[in-house]
Amino acid sequence: MQSKDIKSAGHRPINWRGMFFDGSMKVLLALTVVTGGLLWYLQGWEAVQKSLAEDFALIVDFTPRMAFAFIVAAMVTALVPRALIAQWLGEKSGMKGVAMATGAGAVTPGGPMIAFPLVAALSKAGSGRPALIAYLTSWEVLGFQRILIWELQFLGVELFSIRWLASVALPFIAAAISMWLPKEPQRDDPEVVEPDKGERR
Numbered sequence: 001m002q003s004k005d006i007k008s009a010g011h012r013p014i015n016w017r018g019m020f021f022d023g024s025m026k027v028l029l030a031l032t033v034v035t036g037g038l039l040w041y042l043q044g045w046e047a048v049q050k051s052l053a054e055d056f057a058l059i060v061d062f063t064p065r066m067a068f069a070f071i072v073a074a075m076v077t078a079l080v081p082r083a084l085i086a087q088w089l090g091e092k093s094g095m096k097g098v099a100m101a102t103g104a105g106a107v108t109p110g111g112p113m114i115a116f117p118l119v120a121a122l123s124k125a126g127s128g129r130p131a132l133i134a135y136l137t138s139w140e141v142l143g144f145q146r147i148l149i150w151e152l153q154f155l156g157v158e159l160f161s162i163r164w165l166a167s168v169a170l171p172f173i174a175a176a177i178s179m180w181l182p183k184e185p186q187r188d189d190p191e192v193v194e195p196d197k198g199e200r201r
Contacts, residue, residue, distance in 0.1 A: 062113075069113045073121035082126050091128035095172075101131035102171040105138030115139050129183065130175035137171040 040048050077085065089097045108115055119132055142164070151160045 065113050066117070069117040070121070072114075073117040076118065077121040077125040080125070085122065086126035086128075089122065089127040089131040091130070093128060093131060097128060097131040098134045098172060098175040101127075101135040101175075102138040102142070105135040105140075105171065106142040106144055108135075108139050108143065109145050130178050133178040134171040134175040137174040141167040141170055 036048060036051075039051060087093065088100060093100075105115075108118070115136070119136060122135075123132055147160065147164070151163070155163065
């Protein structure tokens, strides 16, 4: 059963056009051109070269980490059957899925290199939007690693306790709000039915 889930989880054709020509890429490209032009106009070509060199160093530093993070996230979701993910974290999992996602977000170690690839993989594996929103919110405001290393050390027990009690409901509130927000239909959704080619005129 699990082997079928693993086979069906992948082998999606890569949408190269959507990867490089979607709305977000167009905005990023425009911002790159505008900021680069301003930097060249105000500080000269040497400043542009220095900035590009620093950017390239960041790319070299972060790309391997992101690659391994995405590989680990994809393998984790491949190990867990898609039906099980949908059952526990899917759109119909309700408060049970939100609670599980909240707990998982609180105990997830590391920074964005771990959390965001995992969320992206879970989204493709069948996890519902409320659970994903609860996971990210919990990871941001209730993360145990951040609490132990930073908050208790710098804020003290009293201020941390007030902050934590004031924030503990936020993942559930964010998940509830996400349920009411409109959702863009995906091609994989059963509600999205494309017309038969024979019916097109």
